Amino acid sequence: MPPQATRVRPSRPAxxxxxxxxxxxxxxxSPRTVRHLAANGTIPAHRIGARTWAIDRASLDTYRHGGAAA
Structure with missing residues (x-):
C-alpha cells in the first residue's frame, strides 16, 4: 500500500x-498606563476575556519609536 498523503496547512504569519x-x-x-493606551486605541490591542489585553509587538515597537501605531 502506498503511504497516505499528509495534508499541509498553509502557513500563517505568527x-x-x-x-x-x-x-x-x-x-x-506602568501597566495602568499601557492599559489606558490600549483602551483608548493609541496602541492596537485585543481584549481576551474581561481583564486581559493582548498587544501586537510590531505595533508596540512602532509606537515606541515615535511612529503612529497601526
Missing part, C-alpha cells in the same frame, strides 16, 4: 503578542 506587563516593561511605563 502573531507576536505581548502582555500588558511585557508592554509596560518595553515602554518603561
Amino acid at each position: 502573531l507576536n503578542l505581548v502582555s500588558v506587563a511585557e508592554a509596560a516593561a518595553l515602554l518603561d511605563r
Whole structure:
C-alpha cells in the first residue's frame, strides 16, 4: 500500500503578542498606563476575556519609536 498523503496547512504569519506587563516593561511605563493606551486605541490591542489585553509587538515597537501605531 502506498503511504497516505499528509495534508499541509498553509502557513500563517505568527502573531507576536505581548502582555500588558511585557508592554509596560518595553515602554518603561506602568501597566495602568499601557492599559489606558490600549483602551483608548493609541496602541492596537485585543481584549481576551474581561481583564486581559493582548498587544501586537510590531505595533508596540512602532509606537515606541515615535511612529503612529497601526
